[in-house]
Amino acid sequence: MxxxxxxxxxxxxxxxxxAELEALLGWLEGPQSLAAERRLVAAMRHAxxxxxxxxxxxxxxxxxxxxPAEPAAVLRVGAAIELxxxxxxxxxxxxxxxxxxxxxxxPSCHVAFDEATAILAGDALQALAFEALARxxxxxxxxxxxxxxxxxxxxxxxxxxxxxxxxxxxxxxxGLDEAGIGRLQALKTGALLAFACEAGARLAGLAGEALxxxxxxxxxxxxxxxxxxxxxxxxxxxxxxxxxxxxxxxxGKATFLxxxxxxxxxxxxxxxxxxxxxxxxxxxxxxxxxxxxxxxxVERQS
Amino acid sequence: MxxxxxxxxxxxxxxxxxAELEALLGWLEGPQSLAAERRLVAAMRHAxxxxxxxxxxxxxxxxxxxxPAEPAAVLRVGAAIELxxxxxxxxxxxxxxxxxxxxxxxPSCHVAFDEATAILAGDALQALAFEALARxxxxxxxxxxxxxxxxxxxxxxxxxxxxxxxxxxxxxxxGLDEAGIGRLQALKTGALLAFACEAGARLAGLAGEALxxxxxxxxxxxxxxxxxxxxxxxxxxxxxxxxxxxxxxxxGKATFLxxxxxxxxxxxxxxxxxxxxxxxxxxxxxxxxxxxxxxxxVERQS
Numbered sequence: 119m120x121x122x123x124x125x126x127x128x129x130x131x132x133x134x135x136x137a138e139l140e141a142l143l144g145w146l147e148g149p150q151s152l153a154a155e156r157r158l159v160a161a162m163r164h165a166x167x168x169x170x171x172x173x174x175x176x177x178x179x180x181x182x183x184x185x186p187a188e189p190a191a192v193l194r195v196g197a198a199i200e201l202x203x204x205x206x207x208x209x210x211x212x213x214x215x216x217x218x219x220x221x222x223x224x225p226s227c228h229v230a231f232d233e234a235t236a237i238l239a240g241d242a243l244q245a246l247a248f249e250a251l252a253r254x255x256x257x258x259x260x261x262x263x264x265x266x267x268x269x270x271x272x273x274x275x276x277x278x279x280x281x282x283x284x285x286x287x288x289x290x291x292x293g294l295d296e297a298g299i300g301r302l303q304a305l306k307t308g309a310l311l312a313f314a315c316e317a318g319a320r321l322a323g324l325a326g327e328a329l330x331x332x333x334x335x336x337x338x339x340x341x342x343x344x345x346x347x348x349x350x351x352x353x354x355x356x357x358x359x360x361x362x363x364x365x366x367x368x369x370g371k372a373t374f375l376x377x378x379x380x381x382x383x384x385x386x387x388x389x390x391x392x393x394x395x396x397x398x399x400x401x402x403x404x405x406x407x408x409x410x411x412x413x414x415x416v417e418r419q420s
Numbered sequence: 421m422x423x424x425x426x427x428x429x430x431x432x433x434x435x436x437x438x439a440e441l442e443a444l445l446g447w448l449e450g451p452q453s454l455a456a457e458r459r460l461v462a463a464m465r466h467a468x469x470x471x472x473x474x475x476x477x478x479x480x481x482x483x484x485x486x487x488p489a490e491p492a493a494v495l496r497v498g499a500a501i502e503l504x505x506x507x508x509x510x511x512x513x514x515x516x517x518x519x520x521x522x523x524x525x526x527p528s529c530h531v532a533f534d535e536a537t538a539i540l541a542g543d544a545l546q547a548l549a550f551e552a553l554a555r556x557x558x559x560x561x562x563x564x565x566x567x568x569x570x571x572x573x574x575x576x577x578x579x580x581x582x583x584x585x586x587x588x589x590x591x592x593x594x595g596l597d598e599a600g601i602g603r604l605q606a607l608k609t610g611a612l613l614a615f616a617c618e619a620g621a622r623l624a625g626l627a628g629e630a631l632x633x634x635x636x637x638x639x640x641x642x643x644x645x646x647x648x649x650x651x652x653x654x655x656x657x658x659x660x661x662x663x664x665x666x667x668x669x670x671x672g673k674a675t676f677l678x679x680x681x682x683x684x685x686x687x688x689x690x691x692x693x694x695x696x697x698x699x700x701x702x703x704x705x706x707x708x709x710x711x712x713x714x715x716x717x718v719e720r721q722s
Binding site (some may be wrong): 145147148150151152153154155158159161162163178205206209214215232233234235237238240241242244245246248249251252253259260261263264267268270271273274276277278280281283284285287288289298302353405415 | 446448450452453454455456457459460461478490507508511514518534535537539540542543544546547549550551553554555556561562565567569570572573575576577578579580583585586587589590591598600603607660664699
């Protein structure tokens with residue numbers, strides 16, 4: 119599979135994810151809803167729909183291709199992870215956090231609505247993610263639903279995404295060494311990306327060594343994603359990215375680029391890619407979609 | 421059971437809840453944690469421990485007394501609900517929301533730490549609540565764990581607490597009629613209080629009409645709680661409450677007091693109490709703890 123074919127599959131899956139997200143957000147609208155409730159849901163829709171590559175849901179799908187998995191389950195789990203990702207962007211963009219006025223080329227949620235609504239929209243998106251996983255209206259048994267809730271909660275919380283964002287905020291201007299930046303990124307973006315891989319593998323019925331290999335791949339992909347993100351922030355195109363570039367350097371953020379320089383970061387990216395790719399060799403030919411996703415992550419321009 | 425005995429049981433159960441919350445927060449501390457992660461957990465502890473009556477966990481217990489329920493399950497579910505309650509207070513106190521400098525007689529989380537940390541602490545507390553329910557380390561089968569996750573997520577999200585807070589913020593200065601204020605409160609505080617009753621009843625094995633009666637009681641108790649809250653804000657003691665009084669009127673908040681006046685609100689509170697108490701008659705003598713809790717809610721001075 120070449121990168122162009124993978125990009126086509128990513129776009130195709132993205133449309134299915136969009137429809138699933140629409141359906142989940144549709145749970146929130148009732149005939150009794152008052153104007154302020156509808157506005158909250160509108161803010162949640164603004165933050166969730168009509169943008170984003172849907173990389174995390176695609177990782178669920180790519181890992182799920184390692185075994186037999188229900189397509190409806192793959193979509194539901196991918197959408198739940200995407201809801202957590204969307205909420206985290208809303209809160210990260212707040213004035214007290216990264217203070218970003220735009221996101222995906224559109225006004226950030228707190229700019230399009232207001233700060234209080236953005237805080238609540240993020241909170242309610244997180245709740246919706248867990249409701250989506252826990253409800254009985256998708257093909258998974260209760261054991262699997264509860265296991266996915268626990269895994270997503272761990273990846274999203276203080277030992278995952280929230281802990282990473284706390285490190286990121288504290289690291290502005292402060293010197294973190296390679297281990298510190300590695301931990302920051304493993305938590306902030308890596309935990310959710312790795313969980314997407316793990317969840318897909320679980321839906322495919324993987325266990326033991328095969329599951330462990332997918333987890334190791336997920337951690338490597340997360341690291342590659344972040345190094346590429348740092349490179350794009352320094353050298354990418356603001357119009358392709360849909361957000362201003364150079365923001366990390368301006369804020370003195372702890373990045374791999376700052377630690378290794380551009381050439382060093384590129385070399386590190388290739389090393390991480392090679393290692394993650396090597397892990398896939400253990401998983402056989404069904405791993406071709408995961409391999410193509412890794413290529414997409416490393417070669418993306420936005 | 422008289423009110424003094426119920427107050428003693430509430431305090432006794434509160435100590436068990438405190439220990440359970442300590443245990444859940446203990447999951448977050450690892451040897452690899454860096455300073456900023458430990459600070460995030462410290463903010464979560466500040467927001468969660470050492471304060472609060474633990475009314476919601478006690479409601480779980482009181483409803484669970486309607487049938488055979490595992491004490492460890494009652495504690496786990498109560499603590500999970502309390503984590504959601506604690507996160508909501510942290511976010512409600514933020515400058516962009518109610519802008520409250522104190523909570524339970526101590527500095528609010530964003531004052532004791534900072535705004536970004538308070539946002540993240542609330543986010544991570546919500547994730548921890550769902551992890552606590554979904555994990556396998558407490559006595560409930562997977563079906564029950566998933567069902568409780570779905571119920572808590574619904575009560576906490578846009579159709580519950582977050583929707584109610586959105587109504588509350590929008591209603592400042594605006595005129596809401598009785599139905600509007602009723603919906604606001606049913607979502608903002610009622611949904612979580614009613615879910616605490618429902619969850620306890622489910623742990624006790626209730627179903628059908630008995631479960632429906634507990635749900636109706638929970639909605640009534642939630643309404644009584646809110647009318648009492650409005651009365652305390654207007655006429656209570658700031659030192660007992662641990663927060664400034666008169667804040668609702670100063671902000672032009674939509675309250676039952678504003679709609680009915682003090683005497684009218686007191687009359688409404690008694691009517692709601694009588695109706696909720698009547699519902700309990702259907703549930704037999706095991707409902708005595710729920711009845712005592714209703715008395716506590718209506719007669720509390722803080």
